[in-house]
Amino acid sequence: MQSVSNPPSISVRDVSITYRTTFEKRPTLKSAVMRAGRGERLIREIEAVKNVSFDVHAGSVLGIVGSNGAGKSTIVRAIAGILPPSSGEIQVRGRVSTLLALGVGFDANLSGHENVILGGLAAGYSRAEIESKFEEISDWTELGDFLEMPMRAYSSGMYSRLAFAVAIHMEPDILLVDEALSAGDARFKKKATEKMMSLVREARTMVFVSHALATLQEMCTEAIWLDKGRLMERGTPAEVVKAYSKFVDTPPSAATLEDV
Ligand SMILES: Nc1ncnc2c1ncn2[C@@H]1O[C@H](COP(=O)(O)OP(=O)(O)OP(=O)(O)O)[C@@H](O)[C@H]1O
Ligand SMILES: [Mg+2]
Secondary structure, three states: OOOOOOOOOEEEEEEEEEEEEEOOOOOOHHHHHHHHHHOOOOEEEEEEEEEEEEEEOOOOEEEEEOOOOOOHHHHHHHHHOOOOOOEEEEEEOOOEEEEEOOOOOOOOOOEHHHHHHHHHHHOOOOHHHHHHHHHHHHHHHOOHHHHHOEHHHOOHHHHHHHHHHHHHHOOOOEEEEEOOOOOOOHHHHHHHHHHHHHHHHOOOEEEEEOOOHHHHHHHOOEEEEEEOOEEEEEEOHHHHHHHHHHHHOOOHHHOOHHHO
16 A cells, blocks of 8 residues: 655755753752843753654554654654754655644633634635534534533543544545543543544544553554654664664553553
8 A cells, every 4th residue: 555656755954953942050049030130041952853754645544653752743843844844854755734732723611612622713614514513523423412512521531532633634645643542431442542543544644642651552654763853763663663662661562552
């Protein structure tokens, strides 16, 4: 199914991403007042991703593993177009849906229903098109009447269900999933995993970030390991998980489906 002669769906070329953030060397009130008085600001640069290159072809599921702060979410945000790379180039061919752990994009004061409409409009659908998709999305979430309540009344898992349902019903060519299933219950995870696999069988492309190494091995066709922003290894999910597990000294079998 995967054809290497076709251009990749995602092409990441020598990408580096640096965040600039304010930095308090000694965060005391006195130092802050003194600096403010002199108009001085300390800026710290964090090199979150360093010279990373990889391609993902249609019909592939790329797993990304790595420790906290390794740069996984940063590279996903860059592929999603939310964050521009500081250098290098990212090319994406197709319609992208992104599922982030923190579920950016929903307005908690609006109902689930209203958020679905807004999400659809943001994805470029007409109001009529998205209204016609609403029933399918609503069935998929199994949230019932909660869809008419403000989203601040949702549990984390309910929030994830809606985010996932909206993302997959936008018919993405490329689905980016950054630890977005972790709050879901067993039933939701099973259903979400099946849905993701069916998208992949249709030759869509997926990037899957997770600390659940067993599930990642099951779901992905290839994997990369990032550490401190650098690409440490690329290979089959089994090889990459083995190398990463050895590095952090935790056997991959310690992770189960329950930690997705
Ligand atoms: N908005 C931001 N501003 C400044 N620094 C940031 C920002 N977001 C992330 N970073 C820094 O960039 C680095 C990479 O963070 P990132 O969120 O990509 O890690 P991650 O691999 O997704 O980790 P985790 O497993 O904890 O989700 C970290 O050092 C982090 O502190
Ligand atoms: Mg992250």
